[in-house]
Amino acid sequence: MNKVKSLILAGMLAFAPALAMSSPALAQDNAAAAAPAAENAAAPADSATNATEAAPAAKVEAPPRMKPTEGIGMPRPGEITLQQQFSPNGHTARWLHDQMLLPIITFICVLVLVLMLYVMIRFRRSANPTPSKTSHNTLVEVVWTVVPVMILLVIAVPSIGLLADQYKPAPKDAVTVKVTGYQWYWGYEYPDNEIPEIVSNMLTKEQAAEHGEPYLLAADNRLVLPAGRPIKLIITGADVIHSFAVPSLWVKMDAVPGRLNEKSFTIEKPGVYYGQCSELCGARHAFMPIAIEALPPAQFDQWVLSQGGKPRAEEGAATTAQAPAPAAADPAAKI
Numbered sequence: 001m002n003k004v005k006s007l008i009l010a011g012m013l014a015f016a017p018a019l020a021m022s023s024p025a026l027a028q029d030n031a032a033a034a035a036p037a038a039e040n041a042a043a044p045a046d047s048a049t050n051a052t053e054a055a056p057a058a059k060v061e062a063p064p065r066m067k068p069t070e071g072i073g074m075p076r077p078g079e080i081t082l083q084q085q086f087s088p089n090g091h092t093a094r095w096l097h098d099q100m101l102l103p104i105i106t107f108i109c110v111l112v113l114v115l116m117l118y119v120m121i122r123f124r125r126s127a128n129p130t131p132s133k134t135s136h137n138t139l140v141e142v143v144w145t146v147v148p149v150m151i152l153l154v155i156a157v158p159s160i161g162l163l164a165d166q167y168k169p170a171p172k173d174a175v176t177v178k179v180t181g182y183q184w185y186w187g188y189e190y191p192d193n194e195i196p197e198i199v200s201n202m203l204t205k206e207q208a209a210e211h212g213e214p215y216l217l218a219a220d221n222r223l224v225l226p227a228g229r230p231i232k233l234i235i236t237g238a239d240v241i242h243s244f245a246v247p248s249l250w251v252k253m254d255a256v257p258g259r260l261n262e263k264s265f266t267i268e269k270p271g272v273y274y275g276q277c278s279e280l281c282g283a284r285h286a287f288m289p290i291a292i293e294a295l296p297p298a299q300f301d302q303w304v305l306s307q308g309g310k311p312r313a314e315e316g317a318a319t320t321a322q323a324p325a326p327a328a329a330d331p332a333a334k335i
């Protein structure tokens with residue numbers, strides 16, 4: 001019904017040909033135009049506003065463009081450790097790095113330094129003119145073999161567990177997005193939601209400042225994903241090897257031409273998370289950022305509709321009723 005209405009309305013506005021030809025593309029433009037307009041209501045958008053005025057009557061409006069939180073989902077000045085994490089694997093990884101590897105490395109470095117200083121001072125030629133000729137000591141040799149093995153074993157347990165988790169296949173109800181790396185921008189396609197590829201380019205310095213976003217990380221069309229639902233990215237490259245990397249979500253996967261790489265993860269909190277291409281891919285490698293906008297599930301469905309896409313049946317059910325819904329919606333998934 002809505003579509004019929006929209007066509008009539010659009011026809012009256014003499015937009016009919018454009019709408020019929022490329023309605024998803026137009027919706028995308030609308031979303032992009034609506035976002036800045038919502039952000040600074042004082043500054044009226046120009047010609048694009050006409051399109052957005054026509055749209056709400058017929059189409060679902062995209063949720064307003066989310067503002068990033070300073071220091072969240074982006075690097076902070078002077079930061080030396082990993083970024084704050086927003087996915088389960090990210091927490092494990094950061095714990096492994098900060099609580100386990102770093103203390104062990106520090107302890108070993110300090111121990112070796114102290115031993116060397118002791119040897120250099122205590123056994124220098126003037127203090128120890130006739131050196132010992134001892135060449136073997138069974139106890140010491142056993143200790144310095146067994147202790148490192150034990151340390152490696154202790155590290156191996158959480159490390160291999162994390163490695164396995166990182167390659168765990170996504171569950172069936174995961175939201176699937178095909179990510180394509182191009183020289184030098186990203187394309188995001190939602191095959192299950194029937195949303196064709198959305199192209200994402202970097203914002204200029206002026207545009208980024210206008211939107212209150214970090215330059216070199218902000219993008220015009222973000223990769224919109226639901227928070228709290230499992231996500232499956234199918235990652236590929238169109239020309240050369242790129243790498244899709246978002247540090248705060250513990251996501252990094254090469255985008256290789258002719259190959260489909262898979263990455264699954266869950267975003268714990270709604271927010272804006274930034275990343276960059278992390279494989280040297282040519283002249284403008286530094287200018288193809290990744291911006292992920294994680295929306296609450298209901299808003300994500302709204303966004304899918306605003307793009308002319310279809311929220312999947314089980315996703316819709318999950319948003320209306322929280323906890324028991326996924327189990328109840330399972331039979332629907334088989335249809």
Ligand SMILES: [Cu+2]
Nearest residue numbers: 277279281285
């Ligand atoms: Cu690159």
